[in-house]
Structures are given as structure tokens and as C-alpha cells.
Amino acid sequence: MRKILKYILLDILRNKIVLAYTLFLLAITFTVFGLEDSTQKGLLSLLNLILFIVPLVCIIFATIYIYNSAEFIELLVSQPLKRKNIWLSLFGGLAGALSFAFIIGAGLPVLFFERSATGLMMVLMGVLISVIFVAIAMLAAVSTRDKAKGIGLAILLWLYFSLMFDGLVLFILFQFADYPLERLMVGISALNPVDLARILILLKMDVSALMGYTGAIFKDFFGTDKGSFISVLVMLLWIFLPFMYSLRKFKRKDL
């Protein structure tokens, strides 16, 4: 398995897209920190940019990469290798390369400008989000043979997690404004890893007061060590479940 992983990593790193993504993240990070005089404000702007760009790049790149590796996968499957190991290596290669790109492009500069718990949380969340969206991409890619459909599905999923989910939550909040939904919101936020990441970072920034009463409830839950621990656990579930489901599908797939 280490050998397959080696070939996949080499292939991804040779791909110029990952390099371009790293440089792009670097450019954004330095620009944002250069524009704002306080690093706290810079971190806030960066947070929104990163939570928008990282899922998009990860899910689209990973989906396309898997479709383009169809021949490679076919070749490996006819060799004495376990399908599980082939799929795990693909996941490891993609998640590793994209997390590495994030750490180089955004992680190290953030830690350079803002060496605090908030900065550290941001890097951790960026890496987790990268891995989560690679797992979701693998599920999208294994679900259909048609490349156009698969990439379309990946874009839709990104739209859902980045835009539509928040819209839905707002809709529910306004429709049921008369009911005490604050506690429910904590549960609902677990349904979207991007929101989870955002809340965890915002709470570290101590701007939760801006979020009103719900913010207080959030702080009550996510602000504690137990809350943070559970949230990270939920995010790990967001990696584990899509990946295991995609692995199950891959094992039964005809090539």
C-alpha cells in the first residue's frame, strides 16, 4: 500500500494545480494580513475566504483527479492488490497533498502572523475541511460513471455546504422565530462541517457576543473543552462516513 501511495502522491505533486493552489492561498493570506492593521481582523477576513475556497478546490480537484485516474485504477485492480488498499491510497494521496498545500499556503503564514490558539484552531480546521471534502469528493466520484454528472454532483454538494445550507438554516430560524430554537441550532450545525469549523474558530476569537443569544448558547456548548472535543469528533465522522460509504461502493464497482 505504501508503494501505491508513493506513486499517487508523486503524480499529484507533479500536477501543477496543487502548486497553483498553494501559491494562491499564499497570495490571499499575505494580502489579507497586509491589508488589515490588526491580525485579529485579518484572521476574520481570511476565515471567510478560506471556508469558501478550500472546500471548492478540494472537492473539485479530488473528483476530477479520481475520474482521470480511471485507467490507473483499472490497471491496479487487475494486479494482486486489495481494492481497499487502492482506494485508501487514493484517499491518502489526495488528502495528504491537499492538506500539505493548505499548511504551506495558509497554515504557516497564519501561524507566523498570529501565533495563538485562534491561529492554531484555524489551521486545524483548514486541514480537517480539506480532508472532509476529499472524502465527499470520493463518494461523488464513485457514485456515477459519467464524469460530467460526477463533477456536477461535486459542485452541487459544495454549493449545498457553502451557501444553501445557511439559507435553509436562516429560513427555519425565521419561520419558527417564536420557538426557542437555540439549542436545536447547535445540533443542526453538526450537519455541516463548514459551519462547525466556522463556529469553532469564531468562538476562539471571542466575537460570539456579536451573535446574540444564540451566540451565548453556542459559547456554552462549543466554548467548553467538551464541546470542542465533540465538534472535532463530529468532523472526523464527516471524514469517516463518506469515505467508508465510498469504499463500500468501490468494492462492488465494475471496472
Next chain:
Amino acid sequence: MIEAVNLSKSFGKLRVLNNVTFTSNIGECTALIGPNGCGKTTLIKCMLGMVVPDSGTLRFKNENISTGWVYRSMIGYMPQIGRYPENMKIGQVIDMLADIRNQNAPLDEDLINSFGLRKLYNKRMGNLSGGTMQKVSASIAFLFNPDVLILDEPTAGLDPMASEILKEKILAERNKGKLFLITSHILSELDDIVSHIVYMQEGSIIFYKTLEALKTEVGETKLSKAIAHFMSNTTA
């Protein structure tokens, strides 16, 4: 050695394999014959674990194929249409496979040498002609000295010289007592290679006989004539 029992597979509504049962033992050289789309390639892909059958079992030296994977180290497979990572070079693909398989036994590079592939080691797989691709596939199939060779239309697309080289190689390996499974539409070239014939139609095996038995049964000395004779009898 290879044992298929009641193998069935459907792609959507299309039933590609219909309760296929057959066994093939070491030292035999079996030809899979049948019209286009009768399920030959699907059967082969099932044996390699590339296609997962809907029902039935496949055993390879008593190892169940659906759960095992080690058995594939004993198989050399030459696909009908080779599909390789386009941005890799011939040499890289061969080195990678050698690295992944990691066999201690020396590699059988006969075909690489006689096809003159070393000169082309720096060519990208995406730029190869169909025939060169077939040469690469054939070389890879024989590279690891496998006990079983599964060749899907081995000579399709090869030039006369290359296909003669490949046939020589097949004969040489067959005489070493290896198990061969060959599909082909060019029956004349199977004549001096195969010992058994499997004739498939619409996903079912119509007959499974030795070449001798088939020839004496229909009273022909050439395989092509025998099959033609058989086909005209069944359709009539």
C-alpha cells in the same frame, strides 16, 4: 484450477452471463469463442476481480475470488483494449508494476526485447498507437512468469511480425505447462495453440469440448471450419 459455478452477471437489464459453469486446469489451453457481446470479456474480467458477479462463485486454486486478492499474483492478464495512465511513460508503467508486484523471481523480459520496446521506453502511454499498446499489454502479461495467462484478443491490432512473435511466445509458455485462456475471433491462429474450446452465446456456454473431440464430431480438420459447421447447424 479455475472453477466457475453458476456465474451470473447483469448490466442493467442486459444479462451478460447466465449461469456459467466451467473448470480449467493447469496445462490446458482453452479458447473462448463466441459472437461479439456474448460475455467473453465479462467472464474474464470476473476472473480478475474487475467485474463483481451478481451470483455464483469463482474459485482459483480453491481461493474464492470475491474475497481473495493474492491469487492475482499468479495471473498475467492482457486486456482487449489496454488502458494505462496517459501521462506515464512505457518504462515507468513497467517499472511501477514490477515495483508493486515486488516478485523475487527474475522477470521474463523476452517480449520486451523481441518487440523492441526498450527503444520506446520514453514514449508516453497517451501517444502510443493501438498496436504498440497491445505490445506493452502482452509484455506486461508475460513479465512476471505467471502460472495462468489470460489473453483477451491477443493478436488484434498487432502487425504480422509481432503477432508471430506473440504466438511463438504463447506456444513456448504453453509447452511449459501453463494454463492459458484465450479469446479470439481469428480461429485459424488458435488451431495449433489450444487444447479446449468453450463456445459461448448470449451469456451461456453452449459447449465445452476438447479440440479433438470437436473436430471428430463434426468431421472437419480445421477449427474454423468446425465452428462454422457447428454455427450453421445451430442456426438452421
